[in-house]
Amino acid sequence: MNALHANELLRVEGLSKTFTLHLHGGARLPVLHGVSFTVAAGECVVLAGPSGVGKSSILKMALGNYLVGEGRILVADGERVIDLARADAREILDARRRIIGYVSQFLRVIPRIGAIDIVAAAAQESGLDRAAARERAASLLARLGLPERLWSLPPATFSGGEQQRVNIARGFAGRHRLLILDEPTASLDAANRQAVIDLIAERKARGTGFLATFHDEDVRLRVADRVVDVSRFSDREAA
Amino acid sequence: MTAPLLSAQGLCKRFGAIAACRDVSFELNEGEALTIVGESGSGKTTLLNLIGGALAADAGEVVYRLRDGTARALSSLTEAERRALMRTDWGFVHQDAARGLRMGVSAGGNIGERLMALGDRHYGRIRENALEWLARVEIAATRVDDPPTTYSGGMRQRLQIARNLVTRPRLVFMDEPTGGLDVSVQARLLDLMRGLIADMGLAVVLVTHDLAVARLLSHRMLVMKGGEVVESGLTDRVLDDPQAPYTQLLVSSVLAA
Numbered sequence: 001m002n003a004l005h006a007n008e009l010l011r012v013e014g015l016s017k018t019f020t021l022h023l024h025g026g027a028r029l030p031v032l033h034g035v036s037f038t039v040a041a042g043e044c045v046v047l048a049g050p051s052g053v054g055k056s057s058i059l060k061m062a063l064g065n066y067l068v069g070e071g072r073i074l075v076a077d078g079e080r081v082i083d084l085a086r087a088d089a090r091e092i093l094d095a096r097r098r099i100i101g102y103v104s105q106f107l108r109v110i111p112r113i114g115a116i117d118i119v120a121a122a123a124q125e126s127g128l129d130r131a132a133a134r135e136r137a138a139s140l141l142a143r144l145g146l147p148e149r150l151w152s153l154p155p156a157t158f159s160g161g162e163q164q165r166v167n168i169a170r171g172f173a174g175r176h177r178l179l180i181l182d183e184p185t186a187s188l189d190a191a192n193r194q195a196v197i198d199l200i201a202e203r204k205a206r207g208t209g210f211l212a213t214f215h216d217e218d219v220r221l222r223v224a225d226r227v228v229d230v231s232r233f234s235d236r237e238a239a
Numbered sequence: 240m241t242a243p244l245l246s247a248q249g250l251c252k253r254f255g256a257i258a259a260c261r262d263v264s265f266e267l268n269e270g271e272a273l274t275i276v277g278e279s280g281s282g283k284t285t286l287l288n289l290i291g292g293a294l295a296a297d298a299g300e301v302v303y304r305l306r307d308g309t310a311r312a313l314s315s316l317t318e319a320e321r322r323a324l325m326r327t328d329w330g331f332v333h334q335d336a337a338r339g340l341r342m343g344v345s346a347g348g349n350i351g352e353r354l355m356a357l358g359d360r361h362y363g364r365i366r367e368n369a370l371e372w373l374a375r376v377e378i379a380a381t382r383v384d385d386p387p388t389t390y391s392g393g394m395r396q397r398l399q400i401a402r403n404l405v406t407r408p409r410l411v412f413m414d415e416p417t418g419g420l421d422v423s424v425q426a427r428l429l430d431l432m433r434g435l436i437a438d439m440g441l442a443v444v445l446v447t448h449d450l451a452v453a454r455l456l457s458h459r460m461l462v463m464k465g466g467e468v469v470e471s472g473l474t475d476r477v478l479d480d481p482q483a484p485y486t487q488l489l490v491s492s493v494l495a496a
Contacts, residue, residue, distance in 0.1 A: 022484035023491060064473060066480040089459045089473040090271075110433075110455070111426035 004076050009178045009209040010039040010062070015071035015085075015233075017057050030235035031057050035071065037228045039178065044200060044210035044223050049230035055213045058230065059180050061085070062211060063102055064092035075099060075178065097125050103171030103184045107163040109156045116141060116151040119169045126174030133173070140169035144195050160187045172199055179203065181212035185219050197222055242302070242310040244268050244442050245410060249299035250289050258466045259285040262299070265461060265471070269409060272436055272443040274453040274474065276489065277463035283446045284414065286463065290444060291331065291412050292321060306409075326356045330403030334415035336395035340387045340402065346373065347383040349402045357406060372401040376431060393424035397431065404435060413445045417452055429455050450493055454478055462486045 004011050015035035021027045032054040039045045047055040060066040061084075062073055068085035075082045077099055082091060096102070110118060116137050123133035141151055144165040155163045164187045171179060185193045193216075200210060200223050214220040220227070243266040252260040259282045267273055275283040288294040290301055292313050301313045306328060316324070325331075333339040340349050350369040359365055370380050376397035387395050396416060403411060416432070417425040433456060436443055447453055453460055453474055460477045462470040462485065470483040481487045 019480075020482075022487050060479070065475055067476060067482065089476075092473055092476075093458055110430065112430045 004074055004081055005038075007040045008038050009041055009076050010211065011072075011074040012037050012058070012062070013072045013074070015058070015061060015073065016069040017054070017061060017066065018069050018235075032230075032233050033070075033235060035230075035233040039209040039211050041177070041207045041209055042204050043225045044204060044212060046220050046224040046227050047211070047213050047230050048220070048227050049234065052236055053230045053234045054236065055230050056182060059182050059211065059213065062180055063096070063100060097174075098127075099177055101126075101171050101174050101176030101179045103168050103179070103181045105183045105186060106160075107155060107167040107170075109154070109163070111156065112154050114152040115146065115155050115158075115166045118155070118166060119173050122170045123173035126176065128175075136173055137169065140172055140199075141165070143199070144169055145192055161189065161192065164188060165192060168196060168199075172203070177207070178209045178211070181210060181214075183213050183215045186215045193219060241308075242304050244304050245290070245444075246302045246310075247290055247299070248302070250286065250296050250301070251298040252285055252289055252294060252296055252466075260289060260296075261466045263461075263463075263468055264299075265468075267410075267442050267444065269442050270440040271459065272441075272445060272457040274445045274447060274457035274460045275463060276446075276448060276450065276453055276460060278448060278489075281463040282466035283463050285466070286461075287412060287414055287444065287446050291329070292325070303410075326353060327406045328408050328410065330406075330408040330411040332396070332399050332403060332411060332413040332416045334418040336387065336392070336399050339399040340395065342388050343386055345384045345386055346378065346390070346398055349387065349398060350405050353402060353406045368405060369401075372405050373398075375404075375435070376401045377427075391424075392420050393428060396420065396428055400432065400435070404439065407439070408441070410442045410444070413443060413447075415447055415449075416445070417447070417449065425452075432456060450478060450490065462489065 013036050016033040017031045019029040019031065021029060035058060037045060047058060049055055057066060061068050064084055064087065071085060073084040075084055075095060082095060084092065084095065119137035119140060120133040123136045124130060128136060146162060146165050150158065150162065155166050168184050185196050197219060245267040248264050250260055250263045263286055265273065275286055277283045285294065289296050302310050303313060304310045331339060347366060347369040350372050351365040354365050354368060370383060373380060373383060378394055378397055387398055390398060417428055420428065429452060445457055457474050460471060460474045461468050462477065462483065464485045470477055470481065470486045477486060478490055481490050
């Protein structure tokens with residue numbers, strides 16, 4: 001039975017992941033087993049544990065970017081429930097457009113496209129019209145303190161922190177009910193970290209659920225409703 | 240459920256003792272871009288030729304949903320129907336622009352030709368259309384009367400794209416469209432193609448050995464080796480968590496895709 005309890009946006013059950021390295025004699029590298037947790041509407045669940053423990057692998061499986069070994073990743077889609085562990089490519093792309101947003105650790109730069117257009121495109125994908133999408137992009141970039149003279153420029157030449165703010169704006173531009181954040185604040189200064197914390201709080205208040213990892217303890221303490229210790233699911237010795 | 244725009248079912252092709260394509264199946268809808276990757280000799284160009292109707296399959300079938308909504312096996316089309324399809328609803332962007340352009344004819348003529356093939360005889364309208372498309376592919380209007388022999392490699396590829404898209408096709412085949420171009424020229428072309436694919440809701444079948452191009456342009460990927468599909472799926476999943484030994488080799492052989 002694919003079922004979610006009331007208010008749950010995400011339910012991960014018995015998830016496992018093993019990499020098979022065919023170029024290294026078929027070595028099997030177990031990473032995770034028995035991963036189980038839930039994310040409810042308006043809740044921020046933070047994955048914690050030492051580096052190499054498998055936090056990012058969980059986020060990537062929840063996005064359909066890594067293949068799932070065993071287990072289920074149930075995601076609420078209105079009245080329906082999707083199991084991302086079994087979804088095909090089209091269903092995953094559709095879920096990413098409408099349901100699950102993502103902020104990666106680094107911006108994958110697209111040649112020649114201006115920062116504001118990158119952010120507006122994400123807003124438009126989730127259903128806003130052109131004008132509204134642009135307005136939303138401008139307001140996010142302003143809140144994240146990206147100097148206005150940079151907005152129309154492609155981010156390739158921006159500093160790491162500036163690129164990351166474009167990345168965060170892009171992730172928050174849509175109307176996804178579930179946002180996955182992979183160390184979004186790692187390259188930001190205190191003022192911009194605060195802006196991100198405020199954005200998270202606002203979206204939580206409107207019912208968005210978060211699954212996140214944070215590099216710094218301070219941010220984690222301020223946004224996490226629950227912390228899931230990934231080491232208890234890990235097959236690796238802590239690095 | 241409407242039929243997929245394009246559906247390949249169990250395609251096989253042998254050249255003598257060599258199986259160039261073995262039991263390949265996939266489906267494609269409007270707005271979806273599919274990349275076929277693999278090294279030279281993996282069968283990716285054969286597959287493209289089978290889908291595009293340039294080669295006849297030994298077994299299997301390609302079914303295409305025509306503009307009137309009927310799904311037809313390509314092998315059941317008359318020669319006239321097939322030609323009409325290729326001139327209007329399909330586009331072909333070749334690595335070698337000389338295969339996709341008339342090198343002795345002006346740029347405007349290259350774009351206008353496909354419109355004239357559709358029966359448009361109004362010179363002013365054809366020229367207006369040609370100028371509009373030159374602008375969309377970022378070629379200066381002052382070059383409209385020059386033949387592509389006077390164009391750079393990147394400009395030729397952009398002209399090829401304009402020539403193909405002017406009839407508003409629903410499906411475009413691309414064979415190594417950025418091959419042989421300088422990296423900076425590639426970026427401009429890729430970015431242009433990305434925008435056009437999204438704006439026009441095109442279905443695209445792209446053959447490339449460049450994984451970065453695949454990541455930027457396509458939603459799904461087929462990885463081919465020895466005429467067989469060894470792995471398929473969401474492009475970023477295949478590139479970031481490859482399962483098949485051959486895909487792992489491909490991905491680990493490039494710096495950062």
